[in-house]
Amino acid sequence: MNMKSKIKRRILAIVLATLLTTAIVVSAFGISQTLKQPTKPLSALQTTAQNYGTIKLDCNYSEDSHSLAVKQTTTYINHSTQTLYDVKFHLYGNAYREKAVFPAVAPTEVDRAYPNGFDAGYAKTTTPKIYVGGDDKTLITVPLAVGLEPGEKIDLDLQYTVKLANIKHRLGYTDNAVNLGNFYAIPVVYDNGWQTYDYNYNGDPFYNEPYNFDVTLTAPAGYQIATSGTEIEPHHYVGYLLRDFAMVMSRDFKTLSRQVGDTTVTYYYLNDEIPDISLYTACNALAYFSNTFIDYPYSTLSVVQTDFLQGGMEYGALVYISLDVTDQLQYQGVIVHEIAHQWWYGLVGNNQIRTPWIDEGLAEYCTAVFFETHPQYGKTLDSIATQNQNSIAMFENIMDEYKVRYTRQMLKRADEYRMPTEYTINTYARGMLLFYAITEKVGYENLNQALAHYATTYCYKFATTNTLTRALEDELGYDLVNFMNNYLAGRQDSVL
Ligand SMILES: [Zn+2]
Numbered sequence: 356m357n358m359k360s361k362i363k364r365r366i367l368a369i370v371l372a373t374l375l376t377t378a379i380v381v382s383a384f385g386i387s388q389t390l391k392q393p394t395k396p397l398s399a400l401q402t403t404a405q406n407y408g409t410i411k412l413d414c415n416y417s418e419d420s421h422s423l424a425v426k427q428t429t430t431y432i433n434h435s436t437q438t439l440y441d442v443k444f445h446l447y448g449n450a451y452r453e454k455a456v457f458p459a460v461a462p463t464e465v466d467r468a469y470p471n472g473f474d475a476g477y478a479k480t481t482t483p484k485i486y487v488g489g490d491d492k493t494l495i496t497v498p499l500a501v502g503l504e505p506g507e508k509i510d511l512d513l514q515y516t517v518k519l520a521n522i523k524h525r526l527g528y529t530d531n532a533v534n535l536g537n538f539y540a541i542p543v544v545y546d547n548g549w550q551t552y553d554y555n556y557n558g559d560p561f562y563n564e565p566y567n568f569d570v571t572l573t574a575p576a577g578y579q580i581a582t583s584g585t586e587i588e589p590h591h592y593v594g595y596l597l598r599d600f601a602m603v604m605s606r607d608f609k610t611l612s613r614q615v616g617d618t619t620v621t622y623y624y625l626n627d628e629i630p631d632i633s634l635y636t637a638c639n640a641l642a643y644f645s646n647t648f649i650d651y652p653y654s655t656l657s658v659v660q661t662d663f664l665q666g667g668m669e670y671g672a673l674v675y676i677s678l679d680v681t682d683q684l685q686y687q688g689v690i691v692h693e694i695a696h697q698w699w700y701g702l703v704g705n706n707q708i709r710t711p712w713i714d715e716g717l718a719e720y721c722t723a724v725f726f727e728t729h730p731q732y733g734k735t736l737d738s739i740a741t742q743n744q745n746s747i748a749m750f751e752n753i754m755d756e757y758k759v760r761y762t763r764q765m766l767k768r769a770d771e772y773r774m775p776t777e778y779t780i781n782t783y784a785r786g787m788l789l790f791y792a793i794t795e796k797v798g799y800e801n802l803n804q805a806l807a808h809y810a811t812t813y814c815y816k817f818a819t820t821n822t823l824t825r826a827l828e829d830e831l832g833y834d835l836v837n838f839m840n841n842y843l844a845g846r847q848d849s850v851l
Pocket residue numbers: 692693696714715718
């Protein structure tokens with residue numbers, strides 16, 4: 356082990372411990388909040404969904420080979436102003452292959468990620484007349500015989516097999532569960548050219564448009580299956596306007612469900628001594644964010660405890676919560692953070708590679724506001740802000756001590772950060788503190804109202820740093836441009 360990796364591990368351990376330090380016993384909670392019933396006209400969702408493409412997936416899982424055979428039909432709509440002569444897809448199965456140029460996990464996390472040592476996964480297409488490119492063969496190009504004019508749609512067929520690695524990650528299997536995140540061919544965003552990005556172990560390297568999904572899954576008997584969709588017949592799921600469709604399978608899931616308005620929240624868990632509390636946290640978060648921002652539009656939300664390297668992961672109408680999070684209050688915080696992503700990343704999209712600070716900063720800020728407004732958890736907006744300030748100070752002190760360069764710049768691409776901790780500090784901690792700084796001027800209630808306006812304006816669309824700034828300015832009546840520019844450029848002592 357070299358010194359650099361030792362330092363990284365030490366910093367990671369200290370920063371994570373500080374970011375996630377919790378000491379309050381969850382069993383003391385008295386969750387008695389009355390859930391306001393959000394109104395959620397499904398027909399409105401379906402009406403809006405007609406303007407978006409559809410992905411039909413016919414999946415067959417082989418337990419013996421740990422592989423998923425998929426037939427995919429994508430109804431692709433040209434939303435651009437240009438004629439398109441090909442359509443591109445990301446197929447991330449190959450990010451897990453041996454000697455990947457952009458490996459799925461950071462070198463320092465390999466031991467933790469692979470429970471039985473490194474194991475390769477891959478994806479192989481059997482579709483004629485397509486091109487597979489990218490450094491790790493994660494990019495599919497489907498040439499079109501005739502140019503697709505703006506507004507036109509086309510059905511494109513793909514067939515492929517995804518071999519899962521034995522890894523605690525988005526896509527992989529363990530003794531406990533089979534994680535099927537980012538398993539299908541995901542249409543690349545076209546915005547003045549195809550916005551292709553390699554997989555990267557920093558952050559969530561995705562930039563997805565909403566799609567409608569129609570998914571069938573054939574799997575061996577005995578599996579319980581959590582998905583992003585609603586089951587309309589056995590193993591047949593549909594979902595509207597989701598940025599991702601994920602599934603998790605396990606033979607060992609226990610489940611608890613509760614209704615919040617028109618949404619059925621189901622908690623799939625493997626090892627949780629207080630599953631009622633975890634489900635209530637999820638329901639409270641869903642109700643609070645629905646009432647505060649815009650209604651959660653889907654009829655299901657699956658909260659899934661599974662093997663996962665990081666704390667959690669957000670997908671459309673489904674979140675992973677890691678089995679490795681053993682501190683009970685920290686676990687509840689991960690549930691709230693991932694559910695906050697249903698608004699920030701999910702309903703309001705952003706380029707998670709170019710501007711990860713937007714969705715992570717908002718998810719962290721909203722988690723803090725959730726705790727502020729739910730005193731039974733014993734945390735406040737101020738206490739979480741202080742925790743983040745301390746984490747940053749500790750990170751910078753250690754980096755200074757070892758003369759390791761770091762940046763306070765928050766507008767870096769996720770893959771430009773030199774180490775995962777720097778990424779975490781700048782997107783999560785500094786991101787949360789940016790919104791906290793605004794609350795110090797206007798109060799969190801006013802910022803929440805401005806975020807409701809932002810959510811309404813950009814629902815099912817993409818926001819950027821500029822459009823977020825303008826949406827907040829519209830509602831708050833403050834000139835935020837200078838403040839935001841300074842803060843994001845690394846001058847975090849700038850005041851509003
Ligand atoms: Zn997050």
